[in-house]
Amino acid sequence: MKIGYFILFFAICLLTVSTAGAQDVARMTVEPQAINIGALYNGTTLTAKGSLPADSEAIVRFMGTSCEFHMKEKGKVGGIMWMNLDSITFKGAPGVCLVSSAVDFKRLEANGGTSIRVLKLSGLKGSVQIEANGDGHENAFEEFLKLKQKEGLYREMLGNISYESASEGQKTFLAKIPIPSRLSPGAYTVELDVVRNGEVIGRAEQPVTVNLVGFPALLAGLAFGHSALYGILATIIALLAGLGIGLVFQSRGGH
């Protein structure tokens, strides 16, 4: 029994040391750590910088939290018309997934390892659960990726990471991640994966929060917190604005 406890303790120690080692090879800071969405927000650029071993490559991912997406799958009715047919739910898919790399993924993959593939958009397939009625949903995940890419929330970017000269076996990197305008408030993560010979050898992550501020925050608070009042106010303001514009036209000699 005592030997069993000893082996378990040894294994935990080994795991801790190896994790610490993996974190040591990758260091990253992110700027800004909070994205404030004000009235004039139209997307922004997030900067991630840090260091990694000189003979490795960086893959940086901006990830949203996992959500459930309830959708309708389109299909042909009577062999002629395309319609929304079956309900389909995607569970565990991130709201946003922006993958950046300095070199082509194929070049990184060519060295063998499968751990890189899970970092790509197509790699999400393993973590996303699909719930749907009946059969014939084989291409549902690919269609989901297409939809998210069309919205600009899923993207693979090449060349937006640059390196500076190496010293003492380490090189520094700078990633400029374009954040889309279609962004919801919430918690996000910037992940750095250090890749060598087709395998991930180190990892680091930094949290980023997205907040509504100013007028958008006030309006969202009213719309979700006092929805009936919001609806009545929206109607009254629309009525007054319509009347106001009508009167302006009258005063300018509308008849």
Add this chain to the structure above:
Amino acid sequence: MSIPLHLYLPIAGNSVNLLVILGLGGGVGLLSGIFGVGGGFLMTPLLIMFGIPPTVAAASDSNQIVGASTSGTLAHFRLGNVDFKMGLILLVGGIAGGTVGVQIIKVLRQLGNADFLINLTYVLMLGIIGSYMFAESLQSMRKAQKKIHAPGVRKESLYGRMVKILPWQMEFKRSGVRVSVLMVLILGILVGILAAIMGVGGGFIMVPVMVYMLRMPMHVVVGTSLFQILFTCINVTIMQAWRNHTVDFILALLLLIGSSVGAQVGAKLGKKLRGDQLKILLASLVLVVMLKMLYELLARPEVLLAYVGGH
């Protein structure tokens, strides 16, 4: 220093270009002012095209129609084109029909394939109304030309005689017609049912009903239709904001600024056109939308997924 042209919409969760939204509002408002339709059947798909979620697009559009139809009703009221008595009776029928229509949709959704039936109703309604209006307007334009040369006595149709024998006849002075209140009420209910099933204000169905079934003059039809749409959209805006949180007021206000100006210009432009010219233009517009919908039904979509709640 550059002028900020983008604005973030907190309910839609996206930022939009101010000029694009003002332009969209102006264009659709112009059509609304000319033809007396709310424009929901045009605006919602256009907003979706510019990245607004479908549910937010439809609800915010209702909010902007409140303002646009207020402005349009005011313009038509000053021109003497609003029959309040007729509008109110149609509105009562429309509200009753809308309530029935919402229940029908619930049953259809439970049975499945509701979306198919909704889209098919759209294509059929738009196709029938558009084709009939187009053919009739063309015929009346030709007749008007012939009449100049050979004026004759017009024989009353079977429909005209049937309408006259219905009970509870009432005089509608502004429209210059005498019809049964019962008939107006039933037509209001039918349009309300169709509008609720199709998820629109119902202007493009109401206008042909007023012209062909109630025999109202086209200019009064436009003003009265806008008056009725105003109340329908007030109801929709409050319900959508309260129950579904899908009204983006900033988006609605931007569209409203554009569409209110457009509606005023449209009302004046409409006054310069003859009734049959207005009808043939509206018929063409309805047919174009019908063809677009038919194409969407037949062509393979770019992405085979859609969010729940979208069209």
